[in-house]
Amino acid sequence: MTKSMEQISWQEIEAGGVITEPGNASCYHTGTWRSQKPKYDENACIRCWRCYVMCPDAAISPDLENNIFVWNYDYCKGCGICAYECPAKAIVMEED
Amino acid sequence: MGRKVGIEVSIAAAEAVGLCDVDVVAAYPITPQTHVVEHLSELCATGELDAEFVPVESEHSAMSVCCGSAAAGARTFTATAAQGLALMSEIVFIASSMRLPIVMFLANRALSSPLSIWNDHSDTMMVRDSGWIQVFCENGQEVYDAIFHSFRVAEDPQVSLPVMINVDGFNLTHVIEPIEFWTKEMAQKYIPPFKPLYRLDPDKVVSMGAFGMPEIYAEAKMSQDQALWNSYPIIKQAWDELAVLTGRKYSPVELYKTEGAETLIVGMGTICETASLAVDKMREQGEKVGLVKLRLWRPLPIDDIKNALAGAKNLLVLDRAVSFGAANAPVTTEIQSIMYHEKDRPNIYNVVAGLGGRDVTPEDIIKMLEAALANKNQGYNIYGVRG
Numbered sequence: 001m002t003k004s005m006e007q008i009s010w011q012e013i014e015a016g017g018v019i020t021e022p023g024n025a026s027c028y029h030t031g032t033w034r035s036q037k038p039k040y041d042e043n044a045c046i047r048c049w050r051c052y053v054m055c056p057d058a059a060i061s062p063d064l065e066n067n068i069f070v071w072n073y074d075y076c077k078g079c080g081i082c083a084y085e086c087p088a089k090a091i092v093m094e095e096d
Numbered sequence: 097m098g099r100k101v102g103i104e105v106s107i108a109a110a111e112a113v114g115l116c117d118v119d120v121v122a123a124y125p126i127t128p129q130t131h132v133v134e135h136l137s138e139l140c141a142t143g144e145l146d147a148e149f150v151p152v153e154s155e156h157s158a159m160s161v162c163c164g165s166a167a168a169g170a171r172t173f174t175a176t177a178a179q180g181l182a183l184m185s186e187i188v189f190i191a192s193s194m195r196l197p198i199v200m201f202l203a204n205r206a207l208s209s210p211l212s213i214w215n216d217h218s219d220t221m222m223v224r225d226s227g228w229i230q231v232f233c234e235n236g237q238e239v240y241d242a243i244f245h246s247f248r249v250a251e252d253p254q255v256s257l258p259v260m261i262n263v264d265g266f267n268l269t270h271v272i273e274p275i276e277f278w279t280k281e282m283a284q285k286y287i288p289p290f291k292p293l294y295r296l297d298p299d300k301v302v303s304m305g306a307f308g309m310p311e312i313y314a315e316a317k318m319s320q321d322q323a324l325w326n327s328y329p330i331i332k333q334a335w336d337e338l339a340v341l342t343g344r345k346y347s348p349v350e351l352y353k354t355e356g357a358e359t360l361i362v363g364m365g366t367i368c369e370t371a372s373l374a375v376d377k378m379r380e381q382g383e384k385v386g387l388v389k390l391r392l393w394r395p396l397p398i399d400d401i402k403n404a405l406a407g408a409k410n411l412l413v414l415d416r417a418v419s420f421g422a423a424n425a426p427v428t429t430e431i432q433s434i435m436y437h438e439k440d441r442p443n444i445y446n447v448v449a450g451l452g453g454r455d456v457t458p459e460d461i462i463k464m465l466e467a468a469l470a471n472k473n474q475g476y477n478i479y480g481v482r483g
């Protein structure tokens with residue numbers, strides 16, 4: 001597992017800042033940036049998948065078994081794009 | 097040992113790049129670098145050099161191609177001058193921070209404006225803090241040898257940094273000199289195959305040039321700075337091995353008639369040839385004057401400079417660029433900060449000379465020295481300015 005940024009000393013940085021375990025951006029929880037949180041209403045949702053496509057942090061994923069969308073709040077930074085894009089007003093932003 | 101050829105320095109440099117079996121050349125022609133690039137494109141066109149020649153649309157693209165090429169594990173060369181370096185400068189800093197071992201021939205030329213195609217060091221000083229290894233050359237043989245040395249150093253896995261070879265525009269790029277060529281065998285013996293620390297490889301995936309948060313940026317810069325300092329012993333070792341191969345000895349700092357000298361002239365590049373003639377004349381008249389030539393500019397060879405300057409009463413530092421609004425010109429600033437902590441600090445006089453191709457003769461250097469010792473000016477003077 002990749003070390004978190006705060007623990008890496010300068011000697012441990014790979015030459016040129018190369019990342020030998022690609023995808024380690026997942027170690028960084030952008031959810032800590034959030035001041036507002038999207039709230040999902042599955043009854044209003046028309047399953048158009050627009051929020052899933054538009055989320056810049058890939059924080060929304062489909063739960064196919066239950067036919068709903070779920071939010072990963074470790075990465076949802078509260079940008080509000082999903083709420084803005086939702087054609088059914090099924091997402092509202094609330095104070096976090 | 098190779099044959100001796102009377103040849104234009106730029107053409108010889110391109111021939112040296114060819115002998116190094118370079119894989120990719122990406123460059124945009126700009127005076128006074130043009131002959132280097134033209135000759136390399138000829139070598140590629142005739143099949144003498146089996147390399148990819150990328151005729152990019154700008155210098156920004158040239159350095160971008162070089163970064164991609166070095167990241168893919170290809171031996172990479174480019175050349176530029178002045179405005180070309182200015183245009184590529186964004187990527188110049190990225191090449192060194194990403195530890196990409198690119199070799200660049202910089203035909204030193206004055207920056208605009210006024211538009212000038214002639215020689216000074218304002219272009220290289222613009223990227224002084226870019227983290228590249230920067231070396232200066234005094235004559236054609238040095239330029240030719242520096243090409244091999246630069247590939248050898250840049251690609252050493254303990255270094256993995258780009259190298260900039262500073263060659264005074266016209267004063268050196270366009271002169272015809274007798275140059276002793278290397279053979280292909282010598283080049284192959286001296287420069288091992290390029291084995292990059294990391295490379296873009298679909299079978300072993302890495303990410304390069306990633307984002308750095310405030311939590312990691314300082315550590316990344318510390319690591320980069322240490323890498324540049326750590327290149328010093330490798331640079332020296334590669335010069336020592338070059339001496340075994342060719343009989344020509346290079347050092348980070350070189351001395352000329354410094355025994356018993358009370359006054360030392362310090363310079364970089366072709367102005368040192370001129371200064372050596374001035375020293376000859378003054379020595380003939382019994383004056384205790386010597387010359388210290390700085391070959392390695394980054395990483396700065398601090399201890400070599402201290403040793404070379406120890407015991408001198410006066411230093412005349414010749415700069416070929418102005419650092420506008422600064423306490424001194426770039427070379428002098430370094431020399432002053434090195435010598436400040438010495439017990440017997442010398443008087444340090446700074447002259448900026450040879451801007452934008454203004455000719456500097458040995459007589460000029462004698463005049464600069466006489467004026468400096470008589471007037472004891474602090475700060476920098478631009479020599480020969482009218483008015």
Ligand code: SF4
Nearest residue numbers: 055076077079080082
């Ligand atoms: S608020 Fe932004 S980050 Fe969070 S789920 Fe919606 S689109 Fe994604």
Ligand code: SF4
Nearest residue numbers: 045046048049051086
């Ligand atoms: S954008 Fe709105 S309606 Fe469409 S899937 Fe997402 S929540 Fe449902």
